[in-house]
Amino acid sequence: MLLNEILALSAEHLWLVAVAVITAAAIAGPLAVLLTRHARPRRWTLAAVNVIQTIPSLALFGFLLPLPLIGGVGKRTAIVALVLYALLPILRNTVVGIMGIDPHVRQSAVAMGMTDSQILRSVELPLAMPMILAGLRIATVTTIGTATIAAAIGGGGLGTFVFRGIAMVDTKTILAGAVPAALMAITADEVLEWVERRFSV
Amino acid sequence: MNGLPEANINYDGPMAALVEFQSLTYEIAGRAVLRGIDLRIEENETVVLLGRSGSGKTTLLKMVNRLLEPSSGAVLFSGKSVTASDPITLRRGIGYVIQEGGLFPHQSVAQNVGLVPWLQGWPEDRIAARVRELLEAVGLSAAVYAGRYPKQLSGGEKQRVGIARALAADPPLLLLDEPFAALDPITRFEMQQHFSRLRKAYGKTALFVTHDIREALLLGTRIALLHEGRLDVVASPDDFLRTESVHARAFLATLNEWSPN
Numbered sequence: 001m002l003l004n005e006i007l008a009l010s011a012e013h014l015w016l017v018a019v020a021v022i023t024a025a026a027i028a029g030p031l032a033v034l035l036t037r038h039a040r041p042r043r044w045t046l047a048a049v050n051v052i053q054t055i056p057s058l059a060l061f062g063f064l065l066p067l068p069l070i071g072g073v074g075k076r077t078a079i080v081a082l083v084l085y086a087l088l089p090i091l092r093n094t095v096v097g098i099m100g101i102d103p104h105v106r107q108s109a110v111a112m113g114m115t116d117s118q119i120l121r122s123v124e125l126p127l128a129m130p131m132i133l134a135g136l137r138i139a140t141v142t143t144i145g146t147a148t149i150a151a152a153i154g155g156g157g158l159g160t161f162v163f164r165g166i167a168m169v170d171t172k173t174i175l176a177g178a179v180p181a182a183l184m185a186i187t188a189d190e191v192l193e194w195v196e197r198r199f200s201v
Numbered sequence: 202m203n204g205l206p207e208a209n210i211n212y213d214g215p216m217a218a219l220v221e222f223q224s225l226t227y228e229i230a231g232r233a234v235l236r237g238i239d240l241r242i243e244e245n246e247t248v249v250l251l252g253r254s255g256s257g258k259t260t261l262l263k264m265v266n267r268l269l270e271p272s273s274g275a276v277l278f279s280g281k282s283v284t285a286s287d288p289i290t291l292r293r294g295i296g297y298v299i300q301e302g303g304l305f306p307h308q309s310v311a312q313n314v315g316l317v318p319w320l321q322g323w324p325e326d327r328i329a330a331r332v333r334e335l336l337e338a339v340g341l342s343a344a345v346y347a348g349r350y351p352k353q354l355s356g357g358e359k360q361r362v363g364i365a366r367a368l369a370a371d372p373p374l375l376l377l378d379e380p381f382a383a384l385d386p387i388t389r390f391e392m393q394q395h396f397s398r399l400r401k402a403y404g405k406t407a408l409f410v411t412h413d414i415r416e417a418l419l420l421g422t423r424i425a426l427l428h429e430g431r432l433d434v435v436a437s438p439d440d441f442l443r444t445e446s447v448h449a450r451a452f453l454a455t456l457n458e459w460s461p462n
């Protein structure tokens with residue numbers, strides 16, 4: 001019975017993480033590409049996303065609770081917070097990956113007569129791919145950890161065990177949440193690192 | 202000075218210049234980089250832009266394919282102002298070679314060389330045939346090198362691939378920005394000779410930036426010496442050796458240590 005609950009909460013946890021990371025990637029990817037083209041918004045956007053990252057996660061969940069539309073107790077609020085945390089690594093790595101390409105390579109791409117979108121698709125994204133994937137990996141692994149706190153605002157997932165265990169002062173119940181979450185993080189790290197290596201130049 | 206190409210350019214001829222700079226100036230952040238450049242480059246010439254660091258030679262080169270735009274004056278390519286041309290079409294019609302070739306590290310030698318034909322939508326078999334032809338022309342066996350990646354090449358090999366890439370779509374003009382500067386002296390000498398033969402065989406016009414006086418004398422049909430954004434001397438190699446210009450003499454003085462065969 002405990003095993004069934006672990007499996008159910010693990011699935012829920014994984015779902016929270018997947019929705020948050022995919023949403024964050026869908027926002028951060030195109031935003032990062034835009035930012036590589038414009039220096040001034042790049043600085044303040046990265047600064048803003050950096051600030052979000054410094055807010056303690058429990059506090060951020062608390063801040064979001066009273067907000068209309070995105071707030072309230074439940075999964076939606078949890079996902080909004082997780083997306084905000086996952087933005088930074090993806091955004092920063094994509095920007096740094098593209099900006100870090102050898103300027104000679106970009107210059108010769110321009111000089112050969114490639115259009116901006118050809119340069120993006122055929123030069124910048126392939127060359128930045130290992131960095132972008134590293135950003136996705138960091139975002140995924142940290143989101144798996146942060147998602148345990150989502151249970152505090154009714155987000156569900158493996159954090160449910162952790163908070164229940166804390167309330168009952170029962171180590172075994174805490175471990176029932178913490179161990180699967182740790183295994184999930186390690187597995188995600190290994191799998192995504194393998195994908196990253198396959199893309200490295 | 203055996204082996205120097207003969208300067209046989211008819212400056213008074215009615216032939217249209219392939220490239221023409223007209224009272225060209227370029228300023229950035231209040232600093233004048235180019236101050237009134239007038240120069241005509243005829244077909245089949247190799248004009249070497251010689252100068253010290255910061256003399257404006259690379260800037261002048263970049264004006265031709267619109268990597269930079271003039272502050273005033275004009276650049277004509279085939280009689281047409283480049284600023285009135287679509288930059289993408291313009292660039293696909295001009296070969297460009299930089300140090301280390303500027304090769305794409307994630308693409309094979311064949312993909313690098315076939316880049317401009319691919320951009321122009323050539324059919325695949327025609328691109329493959331052109332790539333083979335050019336690799337052989339620059340002295341690389343297509344069977345051996347087509348599938349390699351830039352990191353598997355030596356400096357000289359990268360440069361050969363860079364030149365093959367610039368020639369791929371058969372542009373009338375090549376722009377070369379210190380292409381051999383990073384090579385060891387022996388490889389460099391081989392590449393200079395090879396480039397010279399190749400340019401003649403393909404009948405290309407070249408604008409070649411260097412700070413190396415030996416390279417300028419070896420490759421140039423004319424040498425254009427830039428000093429602080431102005432053209433100081435424009436002369437054939439033979440005339441350049443006899444010029445009175447102090448800036449040219451300063452370059453020639455570096456040859457004293459060198460004894461030609």
